[in-house]
Amino acid sequence: MRSGRRCLWSERPAGVWRDGYPVGNGRLAALVLGGVGEERIHLNHEWLWRGWYRDRVAEERAHLVGWVREAFFTGDWEEGTRRANEAFGGGGGVSGRTCRVGAYQPAGTLVLRWEGMEEAEYRRELDLEEGVVRVRRGESLEEVMAVLGGGPVGVRVSGWGKGWVGLGREVQEGVEVRVECGDGRVRLEGRFEEGIVWEVLAVVEGGVCREEGKGVWVEGEEVVVWVVVDVWEEVGGSRRRLPSYGPPEVPGEGWEAVRRRHVEAYGQLFGRVRLVVEGEEPLLPTGRRRGDPDPLLPVLLFDYGRYLLISSSAPGCDLPANLQGKWNPLLEPPWDADYHMDINLQMNYWLAEGAGLGECVTPLVRYVVRMMPSAREAARRLFGCRGIWFPLTSDAWARATPEAYGWDVWVGAAAWMAQHLVWRYLYSGDEGFLRETVYPFLEEVALFFEDFLVEDGEGVLQVVPSQSPEHRWEGLEGFPVGLCVSSAVDVQLVRWVLRMAVELGGRLGDEVSRWREMEGRLARLRVGRDGVLLEWGRELPEAEPGHRHLSPLWGFFPGDVLWDEAPEVREGAVRLLERRVRHGCGRTGWSRAHLACLCAALGRGEDAWEHVCVLLREFTTESLLGLHPVDLFQVDAGLGGAAAVLLMLLQVRPDGVLRLLPALPRAWGRGRVEGMRAPGGWCVGVWWEGGEVREAWFEGGRGACRVEAWAEEGVVRHGGEEWVVRAREGVWKVGGRGEGRYVVRGCVGKDVSSLLRCFHATIGKDITSGWGFILPQKSGPQVR
Structure with missing residues (x-):
């Protein structure tokens, strides 16, 4: 199993579904609980909603x-x-x-049962680098993924032995559910009385299969289960598929080929940004790090937020992420999800x-x-x-x-x-x-x-x-x-x-x-x-006075119109924020995330940091899923918290000028981030030490990039050329001389000529290559 800081892990199975690890490709979603003798994987399809009032209209008023x-x-x-x-x-x-709002519904649960696993050494993890969940039970290794690009949910278990594969769904009034099996397949068909119909198909590959009850008994060393889900509505006696995309298919190639394709597609999205901060990661399960968040846990939250967004809203799906992303095992989810x-x-x-x-x-x-x-x-x-x-x-x-x-x-x-x-x-x-x-x-x-x-x-x-x-x-x-x-x-x-x-x-x-x-x-x-x-x-x-909503401050973030207001109005907005905080605002996960974003937008890095830490400590599950107290899962908190981390590193002023490290917390003394995006198509990276920018780079944008200067003068290198840039009204203009990367260093405490000599000394070298001072530490005891 993998190690490293881009990984959530636990030494025990999920006690409740909210502690499970999510996988998804936007169309399909699954929550992996990682039980020892029995694995339960809750399944969702983005289009499976109650639809009594799907043609409703507003009244004449x-x-x-x-x-x-x-x-x-x-x-x-x-x-x-x-x-x-x-x-x-x-x-x-x-x-x-x-x-008349319909509720988002579970499609069913994939159940796997084994013999002889109860006393096995155990570890489960969510690998954010590959988008794969792994569960180690002694010599047995389970891997779960939702294949990006509209593929199925896949489960592979090495060291299977003997076990059972089945599908089920909680009984629900007015809902017809039928489970059939045979020929290594388990099929669950469901129908809501208002005419929404769905099918879950689990196809077992590997081992020797025989029908047993409402499932399949399997014996073998390695077993793969592919799960596909489809949804229709009944119209005039016929069925119409609800998704705009084609019906799901079970892959024709083997597990490794599908996994490679998934990891490559996922990596093309997740791998665009990399944030690395100096520090040693605690050798603790992720859930136990929440009590006193270490400097690297918000980095993990940032990566996890990107993972959740990809998994719930990947290109190719029809619907955006709802209150629970795309993960819901409940028949009556809070606020209907x-x-x-x-x-x-x-x-x-x-x-x-x-x-x-x-x-x-x-x-x-x-x-x-x-x-x-x-x-x-x-x-x-x-x-x-x-x-x-x-x-x-x-x-x-x-x-x-x-x-x-x-x-x-x-x-x-x-x-x-x-x-x-x-x-x-x-x-x-x-x-x-x-x-x-x-x-x-x-x-x-x-x-x-x-x-x-x-x-x-x-x-x-x-x-x-x-x-x-x-x-x-x-x-x-x-x-x-x-x-x-x-x-x-x-x-x-x-x-x-x-x-x-x-x-x-x-x-x-x-x-x-x-x-x-x-x-x-x-x-x-x-x-x-x-x-x-x-x-x-x-x-x-x-x-x-401590209300959870901070709507009057919209113009600080996510909007920007408050920055153009008269000074007394801006100050009045800041005072409103401070009063909200004094009276206990932020008592939900998403509200705490908004507080963190607002403080970052105001340049209050330590306050933003504290709110992110409170979010992790009080408003996340063991699997870092966001909470609306006391135990209601909402995906927005984690995504908003990740946005707050990004705002600490890069912001865009109302006039389009970029601000680098505008709210960097003291806990992050040394680090590097690359791949952030800015308006105009710019890709931005920053290397910092002692809380100050040492070097920044910009590439891929249109025209020139304007950035707040961190010194009066700087040196720009691009395509083998160097030139001096001087601040005008506190702003540098970078770019406009063709494609490629523009690398910028500020002249702080030295003249331009000495900085150019320093620049020449590192030409052809990646001065941060390897980042030996912050190579990831092992993330807890490894089970192999």
């Missing part, structure tokens, strides 16, 4: 907009909240009416662009584009507006209907989702994508606000009704969320949309003057008497 706004403009926000929920709140939530669009779905993808995983955003893009027809209808039916409106929550069916009464009166979701489309364009530079996908989406969001924004008595454009997601003020009775006029987050989202519509529409030659004029008339952010940013635009006491 636009005639009530004026009635709702009347209460807000007369100052009775409590009555306005009641009216808005009655008009636009839909079902679910606290309404007592049915929530749905798509929450007031931070959770977005957080799943904060990591993607900067970590070189832009292709993994494609399923998210497909999803929001697929929702557009329903969202267009919802905007018209609910509010009488052009453009699109996205709900707070939805499911695989991509329907835009309010289904969380008390929470769902919010108009910011589509604007927030637009950010990921814009990022995809800025990082890729794909002009066709801008023209055909990004701008049409952004334009529809802007059109919605063009119709939805309303003038107050002073000619200011206001967002009414407006929400600060999931928060309320003290004294509001009967509703979990308070609605208002122009919440801080809505003002920031609208401003960002209008600015992007102007900028990107202008590039395409569109008429954008009306959106520029709207932005000039938009409501302004305000601070209160205590100098704190007003979350709801007026002085109101918070019901939860």
Whole structure:
């Protein structure tokens, strides 16, 4: 079995499913529990959702907009909240009416049983370098992978001996499940009463097989099990496959050939970025390192976050990662394992662009584009507006209907989702994508606000009704969320949309003057008497001063519009963050991850580091899966935590200038990172010592790269040439002289000539090659 820091490992089986190790290829997902005498592998297919209401539509409520706004403009926000929920709140939530969002469902469980394993020496691990789970039981070695590129889940057991292979699924009312076996195959067929049908097929290779019960008895030295899953819906007496891709197939070649293909495809994604920090890794199982996180555990979290994103949203799948990624063994998962669009779905993808995983955003893009027809209808039916409106929550069916009464009166979701489309364009530079996908989406969001924004008595454009997601003020009775006029987050989202519509529409030659004029008339952010940013635009006491949502700070991260605000507004936003922290904000995994990201964005490296450590210590399982207390798995926490680590190393200012090591913690005194991505197609690497940049390199970008200077002067080497670069307003301009790598060193405490001599001394050498001072230490006792 492999060793090294890019590996999670444990000396015992998973006690509960949340401690299992996940594998996935975006389409299929599996949780490996690693039992001793019995292995259980929970299986999912991205399209297996309940579908009672997969054709639902929003109700006609636009005639009530004026009635709702009347209460807000007369100052009775409590009555306005009641009216808005009655008009636009839909079902679910606290309404007592049915929530029509479907739940993500398990496909079944693969069960393997052996004889004589109970006393075996044991170790299980998740190899992040190869995307493979391994379980060692004495002389027996189990390997599990979900073959990247749309292949099956594969299990190989060397040293099998005698054992049984079967499929099962928990009994569920109104669900038909039938298991058949024969000829070395086990087939599970399931059907939901609303007409969703699926099949799980396990094919056994190797050994001698015979039918036994609802499975296959196998005797042999090495056994391979391939598992494929497919999903259909019944329409008019016939079946229609739900996935856009072709049916899954059992590979025709052997295990090693398939494994090599998987490892190569996975490595092309995972291997793009490498972060190495000086230090000795504790010889402890991963789960036991959480109690007092060592400096290298956040590095492992960063790698694990990239692994989870690839495994749940790899190129070629249809759907984005949901609240649980793609891993769910529960018939009734928390919040249906749905798509929450007031931070959770977005957080799943904060990591993607900067970590070189832009292709993994494609399923998210497909999803929001697929929702557009329903969202267009919802905007018209609910509010009488052009453009699109996205709900707070939805499911695989991509329907835009309010289904969380008390929470769902919010108009910011589509604007927030637009950010990921814009990022995809800025990082890729794909002009066709801008023209055909990004701008049409952004334009529809802007059109919605063009119709939805309303003038107050002073000619200011206001967002009414407006929400600060999931928060309320003290004294509001009967509703979990308070609605208002122009919440801080809505003002920031609208401003960002209008600015992007102007900028990107202008590039395409569109008429954008009306959106520029709207932005000039938009409501302004305000601070209160205590100098704190007003979350709801007026002085109101918070019901939860330490609330988990940090929506008013969106403009620091993931947005950037707060940086352009007046100093008193920026300071007020920082004070709001500090007040949230003082009152215990961050009591969920994803909230703690957002805190870490915000602190990193503000350049507070030690605070960001502490929040990442708290996330690991209090809000992850033994397998580092994120938790929503006390024991609810949500994938966003791990992905958001990984994004925070990336933000410590590289950030992009609103003006496009790169910031290297903007929030580097003291715990990382010496290290190197390479392969980070930046807008313009740039690939960025940094070597640091003593918390300071020693060398940076940039390659692959378009035009010139602007970077915050870490000295007044620096020396650039490219293609055998050298030249001096001088800072202008604290910024260096690098690149623009052809393809290849631009290596930059700053002149700190020495003149340019001495730095050039130093540079010449290392020409032709990789000064960090080998990194002998930080070669990975062995990760715990090795079982061979």
